[in-house]
Amino acid sequence: MPKYEEQAEEEMTVDIELEDGTNISCAVVTILEVESKNYIALLPLNEEGENEDGEVWFYGYEENMEDPNEEPKLIYIEDDEEYEKVEEAFDEYLDNCEFDELID
Numbered sequence: 001m002p003k004y005e006e007q008a009e010e011e012m013t014v015d016i017e018l019e020d021g022t023n024i025s026c027a028v029v030t031i032l033e034v035e036s037k038n039y040i041a042l043l044p045l046n047e048e049g050e051n052e053d054g055e056v057w058f059y060g061y062e063e064n065m066e067d068p069n070e071e072p073k074l075i076y077i078e079d080d081e082e083y084e085k086v087e088e089a090f091d092e093y094l095d096n097c098e099f100d101e102l103i104d
Contacts (some may be wrong), residue, residue, distance in 0.1 A: 014042060016074070027051070031061055032089045038062065039086045040074065041093075058086045 012028040026042035033039075040061040043051045060075030077083045 013045070014040075014074070016042070025049070026057065029056065030090075030093055032086065032093060034085050034089045039077075039089070040072075041090050056090065058083060058090065 014026045014028060016024050016026060018024060025045045027045055029041040029043050031038055031040050038061040040059050042057045042059065044055060044057060045051055058077060060073075060077055062073045062075065064070040064072075077086065
């Protein structure tokens with residue numbers, strides 16, 4: 001289950017446990033809506049809190065609106081076509097803002 005933390009600069013992070021048991025901290029870039037579903041874009045971070053290769057991970061994203069204290073759920077995107085649609089929406093998002101601002 002992902003663990004969400006808010007850092008001093010209002011940057012949200014998510015800790016994700018990979019299949020091999022490794023925990024990766026990721027910065028939350030944005031939440032996108034694609035075809036009436038929500039998705040989250042995450043920037044995986046190294047031990048120093050930096051992203052060296054610009055890789056972005058996408059997951060389905062669900063919040064329980066009736067219980068704001070419940071942790072949001074991340075859902076692995078198994079369908080290639082669905083993943084490509086989310087990737088395209090993220091590219092549009094980047095076109096509308098400066099990518100360097102996301103890294104800082």
